[in-house]
Structures are given as C-alpha cells and as structure tokens.
Amino acid sequence: DAGVIQSPRHEVTEMGQxxxxxxxxxxxxxxxxxxxxxxxRGLELLIYFNNNVPIDDSGMPEDRFSAKMPNASFSTLKIQxxxxxxxxxxxxxxxLREIDGYTFGSGxxxxxx
Amino acid sequence: DAKTTQPPxxxxxxxxxxNLPCNHSTISGNEYVYWYRQIHSQGPQYIIHGLKNNExxxxxxLIITEDRKSSTLILPHxxxxxxxxxxxxxxxGWESGGSNYKLTFGKxxxxxxxx
Numbered sequence: 001d002a003g004v005i006q007s008p009r010h011e012v013t014e015m016g017q018x019x020x021x022x023x024x025x026x027x028x029x030x031x032x033x034x035x036x037x038x039x040x041r042g043l044e045l046l047i048y049f050n051n052n053v054p055i056d057d058s059g060m061p062e063d064r065f066s067a068k069m070p071n072a073s074f075s076t077l078k079i080q081x082x083x084x085x086x087x088x089x090x091x092x093x094x095x096l097r098e099i100d101g102y103t104f105g106s107g108x109x110x111x112x113x
Numbered sequence: 114d115a116k117t118t119q120p121p122x123x124x125x126x127x128x129x130x131x132n133l134p135c136n137h138s139t140i141s142g143n144e145y146v147y148w149y150r151q152i153h154s155q156g157p158q159y160i161i162h163g164l165k166n167n168e169x170x171x172x173x174x175l176i177i178t179e180d181r182k183s184s185t186l187i188l189p190h191x192x193x194x195x196x197x198x199x200x201x202x203x204x205x206g207w208e209s210g211g212s213n214y215k216l217t218f219g220k221x222x223x224x225x226x227x228x
Contacts, residue, residue: 004156033216043157043218056215091156101147101159102216 004105006092012111018080021108023092024073031098034067034077035091037107043091049075050098082112117201122223125195131188133222135201138182144205146177147216148186150197157200157218160186191226198223 005024013019025032033048047057052069060067064083069075079086089109093102118136125131137146147162161168161175163184168175174187188195200221 035218042220045215045217048215093156099145099162101149101162102157103159104156107156 004092004094004103006090006105006108008108009106010109010111012113013082015083015112016081017112018078019082019086019110019112021077021079021090021092021110023075023077023105025075025092025094026096026103027073029094029096029103031095031102032069032075033093033095033102034075035093035104036088037091038088046077079110082110084112086110087112117203117219119199119201119219119222121220122225125188125191125224125226127193127226127228128190131191131195131224131226133186133188133199133201133224134183135186136183137201137203140181140203141205144203146175146181146184147202147204148173148175149200149202149218150195151200151221152194152197160199191224193226193228196224196226 004026007022011019030051034046035043036046037043044059046059047067048055049069052072065079067077087110089107091104091107093104095102145162145164148160149157150160151157160172161170163175163177177184198221200218202216204216
C-alpha cells in the first residue's frame with residue numbers, strides 16, 4: 001500500500017486566494033483526519049470523518065475553512081480566502097477502526113504571502 | 114481526555130535502550146495510552162498503544178504501571194534514526210460509545226540519540 005497520499009507537498013499562494021489540499025486515505029480505512037501543525041500551536045485536529053461523514057469539525061478555525069469527503073478514497077480541505085496566519089503544515093491521516101493507530105501522510109506545507 | 118506530562122527532552126546513546134516516561138495520573142478506566150513519534154519534517158508515526166497490559170511490537174515496548182497512572186515507552190536498541198519527538202496520548206476507546214475518538218497531541222519529548 002502506498003500509504004496516505006497528500007498533494008501538493010508544497011503550496012505557496014497569495015493572501016486572498018483559494019487553496020485546496022487533497023488527501024487519499026489508505027484503501028479500506030473508515031476514518032479520515034485533518035490536522036494542522038505550527039510552531040506556536042503544535043498539532044491540532046481540524047476535522048474528522050467516519051465513512052465519509054463529518055463527525056467533529058470543532059477544530060476548524062473559522063468559516064474560511066471547509067472539508068469534504070465525496071467518497072471513501074478522496075478528501076479535500078479548502079481555505080477561501082487564505083490569510084498569512086494559515087501558513088502551516090497540514091496533515092491528513094486515516095485509520096481502519098477508531099481504536100487503531102493512525103497512518104499519517106507526508107503533509108502539505110502551505111505558505112500564504 | 115486525560116492530560117499527560119512528559120519531559121521536554123531526553124538524550125540516549127546509540128545502541129542503548131531509550132526509556133521515555135509519561136505521567137497520566139488522571140487517566141480513566143476506559144482510556145488507552147497511545148505513543149506516536151514525529152521525525153523532523155515528517156508526519157507523525159504510530160508506535161504502540163495499550164490499556165492495562167504491557168505491549169510489545171517490532172518497534173517498541175509499552176510498560177503501563179498497575180495503577181495506570183504512568184507508562185514508559187522502551188526502544189530497546191536506539192539508533193540515530195530514532196531521534197524524534199515522542200508523543201504520549203491518552204484517549205477513550207470505542208467501548209465508551211459516543212463518537213469522540215479524537216487524538217490530541219501535546220508537546221511531547223524530544224529524544225536525541227547520540228553516536
């Protein structure tokens with residue numbers, strides 16, 4: 001298995017632009033998680049899905065952030081409009097069951113200038 | 114979820130065992146102990162988890178005290194590639210019901226393995 005695949009690896013965008021981050025979980029995994037990591041705040045859970053349904057989005061910072069999971073093999077995290085404070089590394093992770101360890105992707109490093 | 118306390122940093126000599134402590138004195142009966150690590154510039158990596166009994170896998174061993182108020186992650190023969198931030202996390206298990214299975218990361222312990 002190729003693991004959790006995230007794209008792009010790096011994204012540089014101007015303030016105000018729309019940014020879309022993509023994630024392909026491990027096949028057969030029922031849970032998908034989006035995390036954000038910054039030096040100041042560490043790793044923060046933004047949202048997670050179970051069987052493509054959002055279960056908890058309480059970590060989504062504000063309405064500029066939205067996440068979707070249209071099918072079991074694809075999820076997106078969208079920021080519109082982007083701001084410099086959104087600069088961070090965004091990780092996607094998946095797990096087979098809730099009790100299992102998560103498999104994380106390599107992350108997307110987002111820089112908003 | 115119960116809070117955990119870990120030392121901010123530790124050093125270990127290459128080839129020796131690395132013993133990483135974690136205090137979780139307020140852990141509940143239905144909370145599991147999970148360990149992850151994050152090597153610089155990579156995504157976190159799951160290591161091991163347990164409820165009451167000691168656990169071992171190909172990466173590490175997890176020793177949980179009888180009262181479950183603390184645990185130790187043991188890397189039996191540390192290598193330079195084990196240099197990473199190690200996170201100890203407690204989280205409710207599926208038996209508790211509901212839908213809150215969030216994994217909340219703290220600051221972790223930076224383990225530096227020295228040649």
